[in-house]
Amino acid sequence: MRIQKIQTLRGPNYWSIRRHKLIVMRLDLEELAEKPSNEIPGFYEGLVEALPSLEEHFCSPGCRGGFFSRVREGTMMGHIIEHVALELQELAGMQVGFGRTRETSTPGVYQVVIEYLDEQAGRYAARAAVRLCQSIVAQGSYSKQELQQDLQDLAELHRDASLGPSTESIVKEAEAKGIPWMSLGTRFLIQVGYGVHQKRLQATMSDRTGILGVELACDKEGTKRILANAGVPVPRGTVISYFDDLAQAIEDVGGYPIVIKPLDGNHGRGITIDIRSWEEAGAAYDAAREVSRSVIVERYYVGRDHRVLVVDSKVVAVAERVPAHVVGDGENTIDRLIEIVNQDPHRGVGHDNVLTRIEVDRTSVALLERQGYTLDSVLPKGEICYLRATANLSTGGIAVDRTDDIHPENVWLAQRVAKIIGLDIAGIDIVTPDISRPLREVDGVIVEVNAAPGFRMHVCPSRGIPRNVAGAVLDMLFPPEKPSRVPILAVTGTNGKTTTTRLLAHIMKQTGRTVGYTTTDGTYIGNYLVEPGDNTGPQSAQLILQDPTVEVAVLESARGGILRSGLAFDAADVGVVLNVAADHLGLGDIDTIAQMAHLKSVVAEAVLPKGYAVLNADDELVAEMRSRVNSQIAYFSMQLDNPLVQKHIQQGGLAAVYENGYLSILKGDWTLRIEQAVNVPITMDGKAPFMIANALAASVAAFAQGVTIEQIRAGLNSFRASVSQTPGRMNLIDLGRYHALIDYAHNPHSYEALGGFIRNWTGDRIGVIGGPGDRRDEDFITLGKLSAQIFDRITIKEDDDTRGRERGSAAELISKGINQVKPDCNYEVILSEEAAINKALDEAPDGGLVVILPESVSRAISLIEARRAIASEGQQEISNGVAETQSVLNSSVVNTVG
Secondary structure, three states: OEEEEEEEEOOOOOOOOOOOOEEEEEEEOHHHOOOOHHHOOOHHHHHHHHOHHHHHOOOOOOOOOHHHHHHHHOOOHHHHHHHHHHHHHHHOOOOOOOEEEEEOOOOOEEEEEEEOOOHHHHHHHHHHHHHHHHHHHHHOOOOHHHHHHHHHHHHHHHHHHOOOHHHHHHHHHHHHHOOOEEEOOOOOEEEEOOHHHOEEEEOOEEOOOOHHHHHHHHOHHHHHHHHHHOOOOOOOEEEEOOHHHHHHHHHHOOOOOEEEEEOOOOOOOOOEEEEOOHHHHHHHHHHHHOOOOOEEEEEOOOOEEEEEEEEOOEEEEEEEEEOOEEEOOOOOEHHHHHHHHHOOOOEEOOOOOOEEOOOOOHHHHHHHHHHOOOOOOEOOOOOEEEOOOOOOHHHOOEEEEOOOOOOHHHHHHHHHHHHHHOOOEEEEEEEEOOOOOOHHHHOOEEEEEEEOOOOHHHHOOOEOOOOOHHHHHHHHHOOOOOOOOOOEEEEEOOOOHHHHHHHHHHHHHOOOOOEEEEEOOEEEEOOEEEEEOOOOOHHHHHHHHHOOOOOEEEEEOOHHHHHHHOOOOOOEEEEEEOOOOOOOOOEOOEOOHHHHHHHHHHHHHOEEEEEEEEEEOOOHHHHHHHHOOOOEEEEEEOOOOOHHHHHHHHOOOEEEEEEOOEEEEEEOOEEEEEEEHHHOHHHOOOOOHHHHHHHHHHHHHHHHOOOOHHHHHHHHHOOOOOOOOOOOOOEEEEOOOOEEEEOOOOOHHHHHHHHHHHOOOOOOEEEEEOOOOOOOHHHHHHHHHHHHHHOOEEEEOOOOOOOOOOOOHHHHHHHHHHHHHOOOOEEEEOOOHHHHHHHHHHOOOOOOEEEEOOOOHHHHHHHHHHHHHHHHHHOOOOHHHHHHHHHHHOOOOOOOOO
């Protein structure tokens, strides 16, 4: 077997709208292509021995052991690898269950699709599954040592990619609330929400967390001083920087017992409590100095350690933290009891698990000695032995929920403290014998105030009720009246995408909002180009959604990006599907027009239930998508009497149609006329049906988003198919003696549409034609046939990037098509695009039309603009030239592609 390609999907995709995290592996079974599993000696037995847990895979039989029965009876290796890759992730602690395996049009080559939690682990699991199955085929077994290594590697990849328990709880809550989120890839920043409504989090600090509050909380002595000045009970203490000052400091705080801790410490590092002798004090001072240059000496207050979590000035959880300890059983040593405790699957290293492993160090040994024990001591049954003086979870402590126990006065005090320090999310440490009584009654004190407090003690307490503290954070960032999303309007189709995207963005600008949009020629925010290039994939869309100035996103979504990575957004408010035609077939294992329609339907299927899928009622493949969507539907049509549209509006549905020369919105029994087509510039005086269809799609998409008819009309009237607004889309340029037309037509459907305009030209029609090299041979032959029917003279060129095709072969196929239709056609082959354009322009006859279908739109525009400048200098405008131009605009024109 051979892995040909592995892709990572991260959004709604061809395989699933709901499951966004998928690995797609293109796998060539080679010598196993025609060998089902029951014909491979010893394979079933070897697989059962290697992964007996596959017994839990139901598969198509729908019962326990169903998958193994399929293997025993005979199934193809691609299907087996799918299940193995999923099971390897399960065994490494990642719960995944979705998978698909489909044979491609190439016999023996399969697409194996598996779900993942961490993409690196998912890719590893796919490769490991192939390796495991190959080993069983070749040797009848897979080494247990190698399997354990695979599982260890997968677990490490998952752990390394983990967001941490606090961030993970926020992310899960965001998903539950339907709030989108994404990792920003730097400084562990997470963005929740889109565009102008976004908020950013770093662990449990939000973009509302003030820097002054954080700085103050990190200054433990400064915090204590400002709280004391506010009448808050805090420990009596002082700060020293030299050992010589330690004795005086102990006397100043009232003598033993004391606490010594670093001034700038966290997670309990360097803290020693309940110090009762000078020897202990010296050792504690040294431990604190390892963490911080300055040391705090405080009076030790007897009581239980509590963490009170305040979010948005409200107490949302309280946890009592119990130091790391073991409970005697009368049989095992303390050392063995620690081992037993650490076997708890909830315990792990650092902050990745609910609990942290107990580690024994010199502090633990010293504490044992104070209690009269060693690691070899056997504790009496039921007796507790503490292994840490501090109660931090990061040193092996446990948490007990006390949210329902805290006294109202203590709630008030904690909320007041958070405001005094200036933190929106604060963890307040309180030592008190009884949290259910006011601190002032029981000599309780507030020990510390923490910025970026950990959530795991509240989300997963060892005992008590888990508290949804992440929900409180998101409620603070996104109160009920505040949205988390900006409107997303996604546009796809074979032809017309870029024109419709640009027109829709232009209409949305009429509302006064900042619009971010992506197209095949660049990414734009407002009126400015952010990045040039073909930006119709997920990275460009994410750029828009991450920008804090964007109020509306209009995203051209091409087939390539959807196939490679899925959509960049979890859901859209409007999904427009313009048409589906035979283009790009044979690429990415999309071999049929039905598969292409399925791929394009991803945009419509990803629309929110309250949003709108905007479908072309005149395109049968698009109209059939109505059965796949879960949102509302709006149609657009060039025919008022389209049966689908008529039935839809009679049922109260929304549609845009071309009727009696008007672009109109229909719903129920009312009609809203937007504008006459003759007054909409991109329709070329109403003579460009394809442009009218684009305008209808954009209009109804905007209307579905609450844009008024007046605003839509203003957008339609001020948008033109010009080099500045729609480069490479029906750009007609007057060069004096003749005209040039630039259009990015590159497939049969767009050639046919373009021909509607060209055939009406009264002068000679010269075509500079070609097509992308990654199309099928038959597609180039078809382009040649169509060109022979459209042009009087033809120059065949090729793209600079042949996309893997041998130089000259595309031109040869186009020539073949021309000769099949018109053997005496006047054509020549000039492979260089620039040379071909220049020659056609040099030889253009008076009154002629040079049609350029370029690979590089910007290059073609530059070549023509240079000639227009010369023509303007050397020629005077004459009346018949004006008349000719008007005649051109009155001709039948059809926009071609997007």
